[in-house]
Amino acid sequence: METAPVQRVFGLGGAGGRVADAVARATAGHLPATVIDCDFASLGSLKACQPFFLGQSSSRFSGGQGSGGDVAAVRMAAEEQAGALSALLDGVSLAIVVAGLGGGVGSGLLSAFLDLAAERNVRTVVFAVTPFAMEGPERLRAAAAALSAAEGKGDLRLQFSNDDLAGRAAGITLEAAFARATETLVSGLTLFWRLGAHPAYLALDPGSLLSLAVDGRGAVDMGVGRGQGPDRFADAMDSVLRDPALGLERRADSARAALVGVVGGRDLRLAECGDAVRAIAGLLPPGTPVRLSVALEPEAEGTISLVVMFFRSWAGADEAEGGAPAPRAAGGSAGAEPSVVDGQDLDVPTYIRLGLRIDPA
Numbered sequence: 001m002e003t004a005p006v007q008r009v010f011g012l013g014g015a016g017g018r019v020a021d022a023v024a025r026a027t028a029g030h031l032p033a034t035v036i037d038c039d040f041a042s043l044g045s046l047k048a049c050q051p052f053f054l055g056q057s058s059s060r061f062s063g064g065q066g067s068g069g070d071v072a073a074v075r076m077a078a079e080e081q082a083g084a085l086s087a088l089l090d091g092v093s094l095a096i097v098v099a100g101l102g103g104g105v106g107s108g109l110l111s112a113f114l115d116l117a118a119e120r121n122v123r124t125v126v127f128a129v130t131p132f133a134m135e136g137p138e139r140l141r142a143a144a145a146a147l148s149a150a151e152g153k154g155d156l157r158l159q160f161s162n163d164d165l166a167g168r169a170a171g172i173t174l175e176a177a178f179a180r181a182t183e184t185l186v187s188g189l190t191l192f193w194r195l196g197a198h199p200a201y202l203a204l205d206p207g208s209l210l211s212l213a214v215d216g217r218g219a220v221d222m223g224v225g226r227g228q229g230p231d232r233f234a235d236a237m238d239s240v241l242r243d244p245a246l247g248l249e250r251r252a253d254s255a256r257a258a259l260v261g262v263v264g265g266r267d268l269r270l271a272e273c274g275d276a277v278r279a280i281a282g283l284l285p286p287g288t289p290v291r292l293s294v295a296l297e298p299e300a301e302g303t304i305s306l307v308v309m310f311f312r313s314w315a316g317a318d319e320a321e322g323g324a325p326a327p328r329a330a331g332g333s334a335g336a337e338p339s340v341v342d343g344q345d346l347d348v349p350t351y352i353r354l355g356l357r358i359d360p361a
């Protein structure tokens, strides 16, 4: 049973779809997902989402084989099917839109989908993923163009590069890098949702999340970290702040508000929450509002997970140093802290591995 406001994840294209589907599974369907793609095989591989085939009326995509990076054709298909796409938003008050940029569907659909949501007064939080550098300049340029097309659209935008999400571990295989990037994003998104959904002190609902943003809209940097054992708090905070891939510390100056989310077990100490708020507030310009949100999970005993978000105005969201999207804050603790995790199964599947129960509020 869903509680108002109704949240739904929308995955656009292959990468967005895989993340959306994994989030729906990780939240046992409490955060439902719809995936929009023109690729039959990709849609067919998903297990837990409502699929929407893009391009039904367009001969260009009738083979169901993906757009082959054709952004213009995707935009045209989105126009042809605007009514049906808009209907996917029926009853939704907050759409969490996930897209991998650099291909055709995610890049071509992002801006159009945000327009449809705005027309219907559906609030939107975008999770945009930019390509690995190794994918080449063309893909990076396509991603940057998609970001510009979507600039200023939607309510909140979180942007991550796949390199940051994967953690840049030396010698990592291609397969592991994609998987880890996906997992990190799923973990961050799931953690973000859990703060609002799970009975807790200082619960975070979407309305208060949006109210933290400057004028209710803007860009967000996010870092997540997890620790366990005697140094769990320091380890978690260290991976949030000091991993070079996260970059959150560097972005503190432009933050206009911050959210500190803490997920722990019944052994979570008052001082740990206070330390988390103090550590973040100490980085920010004096007087910057910092909001604490706590979720308690009996099964999380012995661990602490932190999600930190910095809210910035759109003006501060400009990317493009040299035309390519700048590295962004990302989840994951890919760095040098072996006590956080062992460099292999960082962060995310934590919730899944620990088998945490996810209950609606």
Ligand SMILES: Nc1nc2c(ncn2[C@@H]2O[C@H](COP(=O)(O)OP(=O)(O)OP(=O)(O)O)[C@@H](O)[C@H]2O)c(=O)[nH]1
Residues within 6 Å of the ligand: 012, 013, 014, 015, 016, 018, 037, 066, 067, 068, 069, 070, 099, 100, 101, 102, 103, 104, 105, 106, 107, 129, 130, 131, 132, 135, 139, 162, 178, 179, 181, 182
């Ligand atoms: N983390 C992660 N990123 C992915 C994955 N698949 C693709 N990407 C990234 O997302 C970008 C867009 O790829 P896709 O999502 O496959 O493209 P699409 O939107 O389906 O568009 P077309 O396949 O061209 O029709 C790529 O350049 C990659 O950087 C994935 O499984 N995990």
Ligand SMILES: [Mg+2]
Residues within 6 Å of the ligand: 013, 014, 015, 039, 042, 066, 067, 103, 105
């Ligand atoms: Mg695809």
